Amino acid sequence: MLARHEGGEFLLRIEDTDTERNRPELTTNMLDMLQWLGLKWDGEPTFQSDRGELYKAAAATLASGGHAYYCECTAEQVQARNKESGGKPGYDGFCRDRGLGPGPGRALRFRAPDDGETRFDDLIRGEVVVENRNIEDFVLLRSNGNPTFLLANIVDDADMQITHVLRGEEHLNGTPKYLLLRDALGFDYQPVFAHLPLLVNEQRKKLSKRRDDVSVADYKARGFLPEAMVNYLALLGWGPPDGVEVRPVEEMVPLFRIEDVSPSPALFDIKKLTFVNGEWIRMLAVDDFVQRAREFTDSPALEALAPLAQERVKVLDELPSYFDWVDGPAEDPKSWDKAMKLANAGEILDEITVAYTDAAWNRDELHARFMALAEKLGVSASKVQGPIRVATTGRMVGLPLFEVLEYLGQEETLARLRKARTRLA
RNA sequence: GCCCCCAUCGUCUAGUGGCCUAGGACACCACCCUUUCAAGGUGGCGGCACGGGUUCGAAUCCCGUUGGGGGUGCCA
Numbered sequence: 072m073l074a075r076h077e078g079g080e081f082l083l084r085i086e087d088t089d090t091e092r093n094r095p096e097l098t099t100n101m102l103d104m105l106q107w108l109g110l111k112w113d114g115e116p117t118f119q120s121d122r123g124e125l126y127k128a129a130a131a132t133l134a135s136g137g138h139a140y141y142c143e144c145t146a147e148q149v150q151a152r153n154k155e156s157g158g159k160p161g162y163d164g165f166c167r168d169r170g171l172g173p174g175p176g177r178a179l180r181f182r183a184p185d186d187g188e189t190r191f192d193d194l195i196r197g198e199v200v201v202e203n204r205n206i207e208d209f210v211l212l213r214s215n216g217n218p219t220f221l222l223a224n225i226v227d228d229a230d231m232q233i234t235h236v237l238r239g240e241e242h243l244n245g246t247p248k249y250l251l252l253r254d255a256l257g258f259d260y261q262p263v264f265a266h267l268p269l270l271v272n273e274q275r276k277k278l279s280k281r282r283d284d285v286s287v288a289d290y291k292a293r294g295f296l297p298e299a300m301v302n303y304l305a306l307l308g309w310g311p312p313d314g315v316e317v318r319p320v321e322e323m324v325p326l327f328r329i330e331d332v333s334p335s336p337a338l339f340d341i342k343k344l345t346f347v348n349g350e351w352i353r354m355l356a357v358d359d360f361v362q363r364a365r366e367f368t369d370s371p372a373l374e375a376l377a378p379l380a381q382e383r384v385k386v387l388d389e390l391p392s393y394f395d396w397v398d399g400p401a402e403d404p405k406s407w408d409k410a411m412k413l414a415n416a417g418e419i420l421d422e423i424t425v426a427y428t429d430a431a432w433n434r435d436e437l438h439a440r441f442m443a444l445a446e447k448l449g450v451s452a453s454k455v456q457g458p459i460r461v462a463t464t465g466r467m468v469g470l471p472l473f474e475v476l477e478y479l480g481q482e483e484t485l486a487r488l489r490k491a492r493t494r495l496a
Numbered sequence: 497g498c499c500c501c502c503a504u505c506g507u508c509u510a511g512u513g514g515c516c517u518a519g520g521a522c523a524c525c526a527c528c529c530u531u532u533c534a535a536g537g538u539g540g541c542g543g544c545a546c547g548g549g550u551u552c553g554a555a556u557c558c559c560g561u562u563g564g565g566g567g568u569g570c571c572a
Contacts, residue, residue, distance in 0.1 A: 213570040244567040
């Protein structure tokens with residue numbers, strides 16, 4: 072798939088589409104992801120099937136030039152022969168000199184050199200040298216006629232004059248093959264290589280789609296901000312020279328140099344991502360926060376209490392638990408037990424359930440009366456708020472109590488307190 | 497098996513021969529602040545994998561060992 076940067080400054084080619092099955096939805100997902108992350112692009116995606124003739128021409132050049140040959144071995148046959156000769160994987164060159172022509176069931180293989188070495192410079196890893204005899208005869212054209220990734224890769228790169236080949240370390244081994252193909256095809260083409268470190272899981276294995284959480288859509292659904300995601304991703308394998316880690320991409324771009332990227336694998340640490348996300352949430356303008364928070368809660372109290380929630384939440388999907396008291400105290404037996412088992416829980420509720428009319432029902436007044444009550448009962452303020460909090464919101468933890476009570480209003484608050492008192496008795 | 501890559505606190509990193517008694521961030525712990533929880537503040541815990549060289553001097557350079565990862569597909 073191809074995507075051109077907005078300013079036309081560079082051409083980004085993303086190779087993710089299966090050349091054989093050619094599933095467009097993969098491309099669509101990727102474009103959605105890029106957009107969410109704020110990476111601009113334009114231009115229409117290009118599929119490999121649109122460029123088939125180019126690959127076939129290259130394959131023909133290779134075959135007629137003696138750089139490739141047809142092979143009718145099946146995977147099973149190769150495997151069986153390898154097993155017999157000592158279990159070494161890789162193609163054994165069985166059809167190398169059989170002079171087979173094209174035909175059904177026959178794949179085209181590259182004839183790798185028997186000697187010499189292939190070397191290249193990598194911005195991140197320095198010089199990499201591989202002896203050609205360690206490179207086996209890999210497939211160029213499948214028996215169904217479709218080109219493989221490697222062939223499409225070099226043809227596209229040379230054709231588009233790709234300047235920078237930046238990819239994961241898993242492609243490091245493929246690079247000598249890529250270069251061998253380039254030379255066999257006679258291309259005058261020399262990109263700059265940079266093989267980036269792999270992202271690994273807790274077991275230090277390469278992050279895989281099958282067993283790890285790698286879908287950006289999932290992080291989006293959980294309430295991670297794209298700003299935080301990009302920010303955190305940039306921190307893997309790299310650190311800003313001034314040490315300021317939480318900052319917008321625009322600020323990191325001028326600081327970033329691909330050659331400063333670390334060559335060793337990095338662990339994707341959800342804890343730090345969460346921290347960065349919390350920082351970004353707190354940096355949001357309140358109305359922006361409210362807008363984004365709306366995806367996660369439909370509470371009518373959101374607008375009124377947004378700044379208080381904004382300061383507490385690290386991931387947006389925590390929001391519901393901060394606002395589930397609006398229609399009545401949340402069901403949370405643990406909180407109830409913890410708060411109400413206090414010896415003087417009943418006494419606290421008795422004292423606080425008295426209405427007042429000599430002052431406005433607001434945070435400051437509630438606070439003042441609450442403090443007076445704590446002093447009167449000779450109990451710490453933090454102890455006193457427990458029963459009240461649970462009686463009104465159902466939970467032991469949550470937004471600051473008096474703001475919540477102010478929002479609830481005197482009538483509703485007192486009703487909840489009395490109800491709790493009855494239940495307690 | 498073979499080939500390639502990698503190796504600083506638990507994690508992400510700074511460090512490119514003396515500014516290193518190895519710095520920062522996350523996490524963790526303690527204290528402060530405080531109506532809960534957060535946020536904020538202060539402090540703490542914690543690392544150059546090992547062994548040889550080179551050098552007046554090595555986390556930094558070289559070699560080896562060990563450990564980890566990747567590749568070894570008619571996947572990309």
